[in-house]
Amino acid sequence: MQKFSDYVLVKETIYTILWSLSPFGEAKVGIPYGIANDLNPFFVFVIALGANILVFPMMLFFLNYINSSLLRWRFYKKAAIWVARRAKTGSGDKITKYGFWGLMFFVSIPLPGTGVYAGTIATYIFKIERKKAFWANVLGITVSSIIVWVTTYLTVQGVA
Numbered sequence: 001m002q003k004f005s006d007y008v009l010v011k012e013t014i015y016t017i018l019w020s021l022s023p024f025g026e027a028k029v030g031i032p033y034g035i036a037n038d039l040n041p042f043f044v045f046v047i048a049l050g051a052n053i054l055v056f057p058m059m060l061f062f063l064n065y066i067n068s069s070l071l072r073w074r075f076y077k078k079a080a081i082w083v084a085r086r087a088k089t090g091s092g093d094k095i096t097k098y099g100f101w102g103l104m105f106f107v108s109i110p111l112p113g114t115g116v117y118a119g120t121i122a123t124y125i126f127k128i129e130r131k132k133a134f135w136a137n138v139l140g141i142t143v144s145s146i147i148v149w150v151t152t153y154l155t156v157q158g159v160a
Contacts, residue, residue, distance in 0.1 A: 012037040016044055020051035026115040027052040027145045032152045041153050049145045052116055056137045059120035060130065084125055095122050100136045103128065107140025110147050116140070 016039060020030030027048040034044030070076045095102040107119040116137050123133035 009039070012039055013043075013047065017047055017051045020048040021055060023117045026055070026117070027141065028110050028112075028115065028148050031145060031148045035149075035152050035156055041149070041156075045145065045149045049142060052141050052145065053138055055116045056120050056134055059117060060124065063120070063124045083121060088125065095128075096126055099128070100132050103133060103136040104140045104143075107137050108143035108147075110144040115144065 012034065015037070016030045016034035018030075019025045019033050020027045022029070025033075030048035030051065031044055034048060035041050067080070071080060095106055098105070103119055103122060106114055106122070107116060108114075119133070119137045119140060122128070123130070123137070128136075
């Protein structure tokens, strides 16, 4: 018979992955969630980072194949144009000017609106080479995840 604690472990692992995939949190929320719910901190880092990296190809697929179909709907098109304008006026000039490093730095900042979703949208809007953009996003996500993981881990340990 399976123990209740095994069920909780699986449930919290799934929630950590889902938060890390979510545009409302990414690994910036997945990592603290997993650690706060007593999952192994090193395991949390690996699964949250892995899930967050998966966002890039999923978002590119969406932008390349599904986005164009949805643009027929007025409310979607209006929202997409708003996001595109915001991306271009926000950090667009720096990403365009500094290329790979600008995109990596932008994604690495552990603040809302600067993760892999924004990095993928920037890749799409500014037509950045996919392979370079993937690695810029991976490095940015890794830096951001390390910052969040260390901060959360030290806080839970009572150091920070």
